[in-house]
Amino acid sequence: MSTENLESITVNKLVDARGTSCPGPLLAAKKAIGTIEKGEVMEVLSADEATRRDIPKWCTKKGFEYLGTIEEGGYYKILLRK
Amino acid sequence: MNLSFSNASSQIYKIDKECDKDHILIYQLSQQDNWNLCFAQLALTCEIINSNLYKGKMAKKLTLALFSGSVDKLTAAGVILGGAAAEDMDVEIYVLLQAAFAFKKENAMVNDRVSEITDKKEDFLASLNRLNTPHWTEAFRTAKEMTDVKIHICGFAGKVWHGEKLEDFIDLADDICGIGEYMTSAEEADISLFI
Numbered sequence: 272m273s274t275e276n277l278e279s280i281t282v283n284k285l286v287d288a289r290g291t292s293c294p295g296p297l298l299a300a301k302k303a304i305g306t307i308e309k310g311e312v313m314e315v316l317s318a319d320e321a322t323r324r325d326i327p328k329w330c331t332k333k334g335f336e337y338l339g340t341i342e343e344g345g346y347y348k349i350l351l352r353k
Numbered sequence: 354m355n356l357s358f359s360n361a362s363s364q365i366y367k368i369d370k371e372c373d374k375d376h377i378l379i380y381q382l383s384q385q386d387n388w389n390l391c392f393a394q395l396a397l398t399c400e401i402i403n404s405n406l407y408k409g410k411m412a413k414k415l416t417l418a419l420f421s422g423s424v425d426k427l428t429a430a431g432v433i434l435g436g437a438a439a440e441d442m443d444v445e446i447y448v449l450l451q452a453a454f455a456f457k458k459e460n461a462m463v464n465d466r467v468s469e470i471t472d473k474k475e476d477f478l479a480s481l482n483r484l485n486t487p488h489w490t491e492a493f494r495t496a497k498e499m500t501d502v503k504i505h506i507c508g509f510a511g512k513v514w515h516g517e518k519l520e521d522f523i524d525l526a527d528d529i530c531g532i533g534e535y536m537t538s539a540e541e542a543d544i545s546l547f548i
Contacts, residue, residue: 292484294435301439301499329439 272339277350280338283311289318289346296322297329300351304335309353312338318346326351412501414443416542418535422451423468424489425477430548431492438499445542446504447535448526453510456522461490493525505530 286303288296296317307313315326323340326349330337338350415437419430430446437444448456455464467474487495496502506522506529516522519529539545 290485292486294432294439295485297439298435298495298499332440 274339274341277339277341277348280312280350282314282350283307284313285316286313287316288322289316291319293319293321293325295319297325300326300329304333304353307353312350312352315349315351316346317349323347323349412441412443413543414445414538414541415544415546416535416539417444417446418449418539418545418547419446419452420449421468421548422453422455422464423466424455424464425467425469426548427452427455427489428481428486428492431487431489431496433546433548434493434496434502438496438502441500442543444496444500444502445535445538446502447530447532447538448504448506448510450507450510450513453506453516453522454514456504456506456526457514457516458521458523461523462488490523490525497525503527505534507532507535 284303284307286296286299288299291299296315296319300313300315303313303315315322317323317326327337329335330351336352338352340350341348415433417430417433419427421427421430434444434446454460465474465478467477470477493502493504497504504526506516506519506526508529508531511517511521511529517529519526
């Protein structure tokens with residue numbers, strides 16, 4: 272999905288995990304996923320390079336849909352649908 | 354999940370609970386018309402299979418033989434526990450020898466020993482702080498809150514470090530046990546680690 276398309280997705284839950292290192296962002300995502308409904312979208316902000324690889328793998332294992340990652344200055348916006 | 358239908362059985366219907374988990378086989382005699390009953394049974398069977406799938410495929414098990422009592426390795430253990438927690442794994446930790454020292458109430462928060470690259474200890478500890486890395490006890494606690502983590506103190510290790518009662522250890526510890534329990538648990542594990 273292109274960055275423009277990703278930017279246009281309505282986000283139901285924003286998780287800012289930029290202050291933590293691996294596995295902090297993944298654990299923040301895990302905690303927050305329980306607060307949204309199936310079909311809703313979560314955006315995880317992470318400054319941790321490894322998280323952009325971890326979250327897509329985690330989505331596959333848990334049955335969530337990884338939508339894509341937007342690179343910002345110094346951090347990533349990682350989008351997934353429950 | 355695939356459903357297969359067959360007319361070849363001598364029974365009105367039969368759902369094979371023992372068949373491959375991804376396939377359910379339904380038999381029906383062609384002269385019978387009892388599909389309602391058949392599907393009621395199917396629903397029950399699906400529930401059983403889903404439950405088995407959950408146990409078998411979702412909740413994998415990690416056993417960790419935790420020997421080290423130094424914060425570098427305990428921190429690494431905390432990172433791995435975080436990964437296990439994110440995936441809802443069941444975790445059994447066996448606290449052996451030097452790790453039992455680190456789990457003693459009076460030691461847990463003040464122990465800052467490292468076991469490797471010891472000449473860079475201050476840099477290492479400062480970096481953990483700079484990166485907002487939780488203390489290993491907090492990482493363990495977070496994992497316990499998020500998934501099923503049981504922490505067992507080896508009875509022998511406890512005695513070595515003058516801790517014979519559960520109360521001698523931080524409240525993360527669930528019980529004091531023998532090596533037999535570890536062996537049983539490790540046999541059932543999908544992943545076994547020694548740190």
